[in-house]
Amino acid sequence: MAYLFTPLTLRGLTLKNRIVISPMCQYSAADGFTNDWHLVHLGSRAVGGAALILLEATAVVPEGRITPDDLGIWKDEHLPGLRRIVDFLKSENCVAGIQLAHAGRKASHSSPWKGGAVVPESEGGWQTVAPSPSPFSPDEPAPRELTLTDIQGVVEAFRVGTRRALSVGFEVIELHAAHGYLLHQFLSPLSNQRTDEYGGSFENRIRLLLEVVAATRAELPDHLPLLVRISATDWTEGGWTAADSVRLAAILQDHGVDLLDCSTGGNVPRADIPVGPGYQVQFAEQIKRETGLATGAVGMITEARQAEDIIARGQADLVLLARESLRDAYFPLHAAHELGTDVEWPEQYERAKPRRR
Template sequence: MSSLFEPYALRSLTIPNRVWMPPMCQYSAAPEGAGAGAPNDWHFAHYAARAAGGTGLIIVEATAVSAEGRISPYDLGIWNDTQAQAFRRTTDFLKGQGTVPGIQLAHAGRKASTDRPWKGGAPVGPDAHGWRPVAPSPVPFDEGHPVPSELSAEEIRTVVGQFADAARRALDAGFEVAEIHGAHGYLIGEFLSPHSNRRTDEYGGSYENRTRFALEVVDAVRAVWPDDKPLFFRISATDWLAESGWTADDTVRFATELKEHGIDLLDVSTGGNAAGVRIPVGPGYQVPFAARVKAETELPVAAVGLITDVEQAEKILANGEADAVLLGRELLRDPSWARRAARELGADVHVPDQYHRSV
C-alpha cells in the first residue's frame, strides 16, 4: 500500500490519506462591516476545489482569534458567531467529499496590521483599516514596522481566553481538527523566542517562562476542544539564528511538553520571526526538523516545505520522517494533486461522481 494513501487515525478521527493542505492565507475577507473576517465565495471555491481533488485534510488559513490578531485587515477571523456560522458552508462541503476540515487559530502579534502581499505587505495604519499591533515586548519586527504595544499580564490572560472562545466557535462551525499557530513569528512564536521576547516577568527570560503563554493557550483550547478530536500545534522549529533565537533543540524539548498537554501532532515549519535571515531553501528543506522530532519524541509530526513531487512525498512517509505531508504551493498550482498522485502510485482516493470521466 502507498504510504501517502494509508488512512491516519488520531483520537477518534480517521483522516483518509496523508496528503494534507496547510494553512495559506488568502487575504480575501472583508476588512470591516458586518461581514468582516467572514469567509466568502472565494474561500468556499478555494477549499472546495482541493477537497474535490482528494486532499485528506484541509487546514483553513490562519484565522484570527481577535480583530487585532489578523495579519492583515483582509484575513479571516472567528471572534464572533457570525463568522463561525459562515464557515458552515465550507465545512459541510469538505465533509461531503470525505475531506477532514481543520482550522488554524492564530494571533499575528507584532506582525499584524499589514497590507496584502500583492500590495507590498507593508504595515498599514488606521487610514487603511489598520491598528497598532501587540507583542510580548515593544520590539518591532523590522525597520519600517511600528513599535508594538507590550501586552500586560492581564492582556495575556485575555488573549488566552480568546483562543479558547475561538476553539468553541470552530467546533460549532463544523471543524474536526484545530491547530494552534505557534510558528512564523506570530504572537505565540514571539513569546517562545528570546529574539523577540525581552520580558522580565513570568512570561520572559527562561525557557520555562517563554513557553508559559503557549502552554496556557494549549491548555485553554484543549479544555474546550472535545477529547475525541485532535489538536495540532504549528511551530517554527528554528528561527535560523543559531543560538540567539528559538532552536531545533528547543523544539524537541517543547514537543514532549506539548504532548503532555494534549497536543496530538506537531506541524513543523521554520523561520518567520526574524527579518533578513538567510534560509537554505531547497526541496524538502524543513523535513529534517520534522524527522528529528519524530525520532526523538513520541509526538506525531507533519512535514512541510517545498514538497512537490509524488515520489518525494511518498519517500518522506515511507522512510518514517513524518506521519503526513503538507503541500502548500503545489496545491495552489494543482488542486487535484492527490488524485494525480493516487493514479501514479496505483492507490485509491475519493473522486466526485461528477469527475469520474477523469479517472
C-alpha cells in the same frame, strides 16, 4: 497501497490518507468574513482528494489579523460562512480543520499584492501588540507590550475561538505558533525580552503557548485532535533552535497535543534559510524520532514520490502541501495514479479517472 494513501488515526479521528492542505492566507475577506472565493478555493482541494484541509490563519481577535483582509472567528456572525465551508468539505469525505492565530507585532500590514507595508491607524490599521515593544523590522512602529491582563485575554480569545470552531463542525484545531506570529514571538528570545513569568527562561517563554494549549484542549472533546504549528528554528543565532523544539514537543505531548506541524523561520526579516526541496523535513523527522510525537512535514514538497518517501521512511506522519496545491488542486488524485494506488474519485469526475493498464 502506497504509504501516502494509508489512513492515519489521531485520537478518535481517522484521515483517509496522509495528505493535508496547509493553511494558506488568501487575503480575500472583509471584516473577517468568508465568501465564495474561500468556498471554491477550499472546496476544490477537497474534491481533489486531500484528507484534511486546514483553513488559513483565522484571527481570534480583530487586532490579531495579519492584514485587514484575513479571516476571523472573533464574533458569532462569522460562523454561518464558516459552516458553509465545513459542510462542503465533509460532503467530499474531507476533514475540516482550522488554524487559529494571532499575528502580534506582524499584524496590521497590507496584503502582499497591495504592497505588504504597515497599514497606519489613520488608514484602517491598528496598534499592534507583542511580548515586548520591539518591532519586527527597524522601519516599523513598535508594538505595545502586552500586560498580564492582556495575556489572559489572549488565552481567552483562543478558548472562545475553539468553541466557535467546534460549533460549526470543525474536527481539527491547529494553533499557530510559527512564522513570527504572537505565540512564536513569546517562544523566541529574539522577540521576547520580558522579565516577568512570561519571559527569560525557556519555561517562562513557553508559558503562554501551554496556557493556550490547555484552554483549547479543555474545549475539545477527547476524541478530536489538537495540532500545533511551530517554527522549529529561527535560523538565527541567539534564537529558537531545533533543540528547543524537541524539548517543547515532549512537553506539548504531555499537555494533549497530538501532532506537531513543523515549519521554520519567520521571526526575523533576514534569516539565512537554506531553501530547497524538502528543506524542513529534517525537523519533523528529528522531533518524531526523539519524542515519539506525530509530526507533519511541510516546505517545498512538490512531487508524489517525494511525499511517498517521507511517509515510507517514517520521517513524518503527514505531508502538508501549500504552493504545490495551488498549482494542482487535484494533487492527491494525480499522486495516487502515479504511485499505482486506486482511490475513489468524485462520482461527477469518474469518467476522467485514469485506468491502470
